[in-house]
Amino acid sequence: MATPSGSGKNRGPIVDPGLCRCCRSIKKCRLLTAEYLWNGEKEIYSDMFMDCFGLLLSHLDGDSKECCICAACVSRLRDACAFRRQALQSEEVFLSARLETKQGLETKILLEVKQEPPADDNDSMGADDVGMGEPDLEEQDPKSEPSASDPSDADYKPRRNKKPGRRQLLAKMNKLRDKLDHMMSATEAVAPKREKIPRAKKKESLDHDNMMYNNAVTIVQNSYVCPFHNRISNYYCYYCKDQFVNPIELRDHTLSHDPKELFESMMENKKIPKIDITRIDCRLCPDKIDDIDTFKRHITNTHGKIIYPVDNEFLKFRLTSNNLACTECNSVFPYFDMLKKHMIDHFGTYICDMCGACFLEQNSLRTHIKSHNKVEANFPCEVCGKNLKSKYSRYLHVATVHEKKPTVNCYKCEASFLSYAQRNKHLIEVHGDKRTFPCKLCDKVYNRRKTLMEHNRRNHLKVYRHQCDLCDQRFYLPSRLKEHMATHTGERNFRCEFCEKSYPRLQSLQEHIRSHSNDRRYKCDLCNSAFTQNGSLKNHMKSHHQGYDLDTSFS
Template sequence: MFIAMAVAGTSLGKAKGPIVDPALCRCCRSIKKCRLLSSEYEWLGKKEVYSDMLMDCFGLLLSHLDGEPKDSGVCATCVGRLREAVAFRQQVLQSEQAFLDARLENKDEVPLVETKVKVEPVPDSDASVGGHDDDQDYEPECKVEIELKSESPEKRKKTRPRPLVLKKRSKRELFDRALALQDKLDELLDQGPPSPPKKLKAQKRTPDDHDHMVYHNTITIVLNSYVCPFHNRISNYYCYYCRDQFTNPVELREHTLVHKPSMFESMTENKKIPKIDITRIDCRLCPAKIETLEDFKQHVSSVHNKKIFPVQNEFLKFKLTLDNIKCTECNSSFPYFDSLKKHMIEHFGTFICDQCGACFLEQNSLRTHIKSHNKVEANFPCEICGKNLKSKYSRYLHVATVHEKKPTVNCYKCDSSFLSYALRNRHLIEVHGDKRTFPCKLCDKVYNRRKTLMEHNRRNHLKVYRHQCDLCDQRFYLPSRLKEHMATHTGERNFRCEFCDKCYPRLQSLQEHVRSHSSDRRYKCDICNATFTQNGSLKSHMKSHHQFELNANFG
């Protein structure tokens, strides 16, 4: 577990403050990257403390917020929902205040409140010096006119509109004040956008302008098209907005449509390349059917007057399918999404390790990799069984699942929890009717987990044996098998039978021997129905008793 400081600027809507990864979200009980409930963050120029927001909005006082940081988190999804709730509460309070003010002014008759919003760009003092850059938003002066109407025309004439001019404020405060008037504001904007102030002098671009243009294009494409942003882990797809898990990309795309794309901007992590499915691109603003991103950029710019900067490759593009997935750049085909994601490094990997030449898509991934070159072997022993774990969090999970038998694997369709992923998969099949069968395309094996299928392919078909013996040419898939193999060179017999003290160099040999002490006679002769505890005993039996029958059948 580590705590990092978010460094993204407020101009892009990122919150400044400590980040804990991983941590427990106290609002949805998911374990992921979280912010701290009791810490102060800066977002869009305003300070916010999420525990205070929960108290002000819902009257909820959460306990034990001064304990471990990993137990006092709130994830980005819940932060977005909390902000929406606070904004809605402010909207209701403002509407109620406007109603009471109008009621006090006219006690005899309940008036109707009609609100007119005018957005007038007023150049400030800075405009007279250097002007406004086209890439930088300016602060307009927002004029709100509140006019009281009654059913009597005579009273309507006597009532004068009361202009309320809001001086230059932060974007967030303007947004909060105008939230209740959003519908009428949209109608006015549709009639024609206000002309921006004249640019008196062009300013030089900063080094971060390219990142800003990429970010702006990404937001514009997601908000105005039907592309599908997503997360992934071990070839499973997760909804970008609520983290629901899917194995079928068609179901992922259908589910994503229930979310508002406006949430994308507040949830996007700066400096991290998003993954977006472009199987369907069509325009959200009109019925136009569009096939490519370049056509969409041209369409949304020329037809809908949206600002599009002249940059490309704003994000990683995929066309997700249930079977083989093709690379959108070179049309190469891959059986699993993880294989395709690693392949994308060949096209977009720009961050290279100076020590080993490894290439990465993001600078953060390169930094994590560089730390592995100077990695000090972590040692976090379990106090109960003595097993060494990689980190404190790994030790916590080990104690919770192995010794305390606490369910830590949550079902993403209900509130059930389980001790292992295998038990959760069985629950998904039996309770929710999921069809979780993953057949191997190269043999007749079928598995209930995609990860198990991937390991089967790597071990049996791709022959990914990374662990080689230093004394011979044999290679192994697991380091434990290499360790067992080394006993054949050293003569060590570290696996002792607890019944008869016989020792064996391999664990599998010991397990087969232990069956001789039990009634587990799983090996059966097909000719005479004799049973044996070990496969070697069955082979010896076949050679000594049925050699004639074997020669007659296969001779």
């Protein structure tokens, strides 16, 4: 199914799944004949095949699922085209250097010709000789050569001047000029066929990031846009990292910082920032402006600031307390992390060569690539032996569990706590926060935002990243995948301590243990019968209370 990756800023359709015509893999692909935007340049992959290899691919007008190319092959095609351009540019530079060398040699010869040869005893020429015409350059000097009739010098051979004469120099110069003219004519015949545009494009590409960076600095420093960081659906001040849940509080707080003193120095590695454009307006005059393009024209024409001809200097958002709308296509999302994930469809320029996943930032792509080469690493606690997934997790475990150090800080004061639950209680009692987080897609309510996000990712976004190698089932947690693998291998690793029964899943074992403890938590509202398992209650309702709507009574 081909889905567009943007509306106003169309970056080309994505086909999932599609057949790659280059490696025959079936995965998320792009169309060979569609136009895409990469690093500020447009590219059509079928044209790139023709330009680079002279290869005309067939049947590109048929089913879109069969006219595709995967991200890995796109990367290799780009490398091939870049290598071709590099070879052409190197050849052009080589010919230019050869011509410059020849021209320099010709100039040197001309300078030598223009210099008068110094007068000496063996070769003297007066001013009158110059006016009378050129002498014979091979003429012998009678003063320096003995007579041939002298018997003592019978074997003597006439000696020529060691320095070349003027006619000899002119002959050499004419010969070099002929060679140079031949090379220049050959180069002029080839040069029009060579692409000089790629060199200009390369320079433009190298400067593109700097132009985006300079635009972002100019816009933020001269407007009221609000840069910010985020983690899940929490917002953080770009300058002091204070945490906010309400975007209105974030905007009011950000006004206390001066962007002209802080923003440029705090842009990490010229990384594209996230900007709230709920309020833009001009800081230099009272004009009210609610559109970035309008602000660019205003700041250039009215205040003489330099704005370069590039777009997408940052990721634009309009932050609201409830539903969030995409600034590109007006799609609405209940949570910021869902909106941010959607923005990849518009601006996802960083592509994983192994799986085709797209990302907004290069750092996110690097982190993702590490997951392909992930090695299971355990960091055991030296006190209790528990395995943690990272050094930081082990540090938090030791600090909170064994050393009882408060590691959870309140973002509204300097208080610290041992757990997030204690901090939430502090926020309610001291700061008057409402720590209830209802799900906007169902009727669930949670007292922690992180728990709500976990519920959202598991039940509504269906973020199942752990797939079984033997079937198509996916799971949210790796532990659930490990339990599922037992259904393929027949292993029953969860054994009851009260009897000899064993189960492939921990949940099945826990339900079984209730039968030993007589924990009859599932009660019938009609006859007060109680059961240890939910499945037993449902069977009871079907057999004893037929016609009763189970969905209205049990979830």
